[in-house]
Amino acid sequence: MKTRVDAVTAWESLFRAQVAVMRTIAAEFPSRDISLNEYDVLFNLTRQPGRELRPRDLNRHILLAQPSLSRLIDRLAGRGYVEKLPDPTDARGTIIRLTNAGFALFRRVAVEHMGSITARVGSRLDDDELAELAALCDKLRGDA
Amino acid sequence: MKTRVDAVTAWESLFRAQVAVMRTIAAEFPSRDISLNEYDVLFNLTRQPGRELRPRDLNRHILLAQPSLSRLIDRLAGRGYVEKLPDPTDARGTIIRLTNAGFALFRRVAVEHMGSITARVGSRLDDDELAELAALCDKLRGDA
DNA sequence: CCATTCTCAATGCAAACGTATCGAAATGGC
C-alpha cells in the first residue's frame, strides 16, 4: 500500500527537518534568563486574550508532561514572569497570566529568536514554499 | 519585509504540527524496553551499511547533546542492543554497531510504531500532499 | 619534529523531565 510508506516517509522528513532547524535555533537562543520551553509558554500566553490560560490548555500546545509544565510554571512565577490566579469558574483550576515583566522579557527575546528563525528557515525556502509548508503543516496538525 | 514574517509563521506551523503528531505517537509508542530517543538511535543505525555509525555522526541526526547521547548508547550497550567497537581508523573514536538483538527489537517496535504514524499522518493528508510535505521538509533541512 | 589547536567520547554535577500518585473539586448516573 503506497500511502502507508508515504506517510512514514513524510513524517520522517518533517521530524528530521525539525531536528535540524531546532538545533540551529536552540544554539542561537538568546538570554540565560529563560529556556526554550519557558519561552514557548510565554509565547502561547501572548497569543491569548488577556494573556492568560489555564495549565491544562497550555499543555495542549506544548510537548511536556503535565507535572513538568506545572513546575515550569512555578519557576516562571517565582521569577515574576507569570502570576497564578484562582479560576472563578473552577475551584480546582488556576489561571496563568503573563505579567508585564514576562511580556517585556518575551518581546526582548522574541526579536532575536525570530531573527534566527528567519535566517535558518527563510534562507532555504522562498515565499511560496513557506506558505505551502505552513498550509500543509496546519492541515496535518488538524486543529482546524 | 514579507519573507521575515512568513518564515516565522511556517516554522511555527511546522513546530506545532510536530508537537501534535509527536504527542499521539509517543502516547502509542510500544514497548517499555526502549524510549523514543533510544528507538531513534536504533533506527538510524539500521539505515547505515553494516548497521554501524560513530557517535559523532549519530549525533547529527538526533536532537540530543553529545554527553546525553554518549550515555544513551551506554544504556543500550548495557542491555545488549548495540555494541561498542574500536575504530581502526581513529583511536579516539568508537563504532556503535547494532546487534542482532537490537535489530530484532527495532523490527518488533517499528511495525507498531509505523502503524501509529500512518494512522495519524496518513489520515490528514493525501498522497500528493504527503509527497509535497516531504519535499519541502527535505529542502528545509538542507542536508542535500 | 614538536607545539598548538582541534576533535572525539566520557564523566561530574545540577537542573529538568516522566511515571505514578495524590487531594480537591467537578461531573454524571441513579
Place this chain on the structure above:
DNA sequence: GCCATTTCGATACGTTTGCATTGAGAATGG
C-alpha cells in the same frame, strides 16, 4: 441528594538531560 467516576493541578521519586570539563588522539603549521 449521593456515590462513583473524571478532571485539574501538585508532589514524590527515580531517570534523563544539558553544561562544563577532562583526557586522549588526530590534524595543522612553523
